[in-house]
Amino acid sequence: MSEIATSQRFSRQKIRKWLLILSFVLLPVTLVYISPVIILMGAAEGIATGSMILFILLFILSLAVSRLWCGWLCPMGAWQEICSPVMKHTVEAGWRNYIKYGVTFLWLALLAYLFISAGGIRSVDLFYNTQNGLSITSLTVLVVVIVIFIVIFSVAYLAGRRGFCHLLCPVAGLMVAGRKIRNLGGWPSLHLDADKTRCIDCNRCSKECPMGLDVHEMVQQEKMENADCILCGSCADSCPKGAVWYGWTEK
Numbered sequence: 001m002s003e004i005a006t007s008q009r010f011s012r013q014k015i016r017k018w019l020l021i022l023s024f025v026l027l028p029v030t031l032v033y034i035s036p037v038i039i040l041m042g043a044a045e046g047i048a049t050g051s052m053i054l055f056i057l058l059f060i061l062s063l064a065v066s067r068l069w070c071g072w073l074c075p076m077g078a079w080q081e082i083c084s085p086v087m088k089h090t091v092e093a094g095w096r097n098y099i100k101y102g103v104t105f106l107w108l109a110l111l112a113y114l115f116i117s118a119g120g121i122r123s124v125d126l127f128y129n130t131q132n133g134l135s136i137t138s139l140t141v142l143v144v145v146i147v148i149f150i151v152i153f154s155v156a157y158l159a160g161r162r163g164f165c166h167l168l169c170p171v172a173g174l175m176v177a178g179r180k181i182r183n184l185g186g187w188p189s190l191h192l193d194a195d196k197t198r199c200i201d202c203n204r205c206s207k208e209c210p211m212g213l214d215v216h217e218m219v220q221q222e223k224m225e226n227a228d229c230i231l232c233g234s235c236a237d238s239c240p241k242g243a244v245w246y247g248w249t250e251k
């Protein structure tokens, strides 16, 4: 078991929060490179875009580190965490959480259809739909982006903390698929470990979880694998007894 000092754990969450803020601030540059819509627009012209390359990389990464991207670098996740003080409830476990898999399936089906209609992948353009590498370059694009962020906020506000990640994000479905493949293969990967004998039932882990998971219950069952865990480490870093920690083993 790996244990780290409280100050180090605090620093780790500080780094994570700063990384999320940075990813959010950089959106005027990066938006196009992380947009599932831009991938579809490129596909309609037979172009593999920079965002498509990134999504392929995220899928490959998820085979080793699951949804680490969501917890540490995604600007849409960052936006929801910035707004989290006004999110009063958490997303209920159950059927709603499966909607995102339908979204991912439909998005992939549309992507395949558009590429086939365009005669396949005819070129690669990493900077597709950018101007000098920048994403937000006009007032119109800015307005569209603001609307997107209002929608993301509204979904999270109505559904619960990081509600968009739980319910509608097509990238989440891709990375969960990667995680499931890894679980079938059983090779070493980043995950959470827990020791319930250390737990004092303070519930701090559940309160700190940005995805609103019942981490305390996961610890009690020593079953930390959860499709909606974004491996942010907040539970590990908030536990006063070190009952949760990151691991990297076959399991």
Ligand code: SF4
Binding pocket: 071, 192, 205, 208, 209, 210, 211, 212, 213, 215, 228, 229, 230, 231, 232, 233, 234, 235, 236
């Ligand atoms: S279970 Fe822990 S690592 Fe996973 S999302 Fe919740 S706080 Fe983050």
Ligand code: SF4
Binding pocket: 198, 199, 200, 201, 202, 203, 204, 205, 206, 215, 216, 219, 238, 239, 240, 241, 242, 243, 244
């Ligand atoms: S924070 Fe740690 S001690 Fe408190 S409930 Fe969670 S696992 Fe148990």
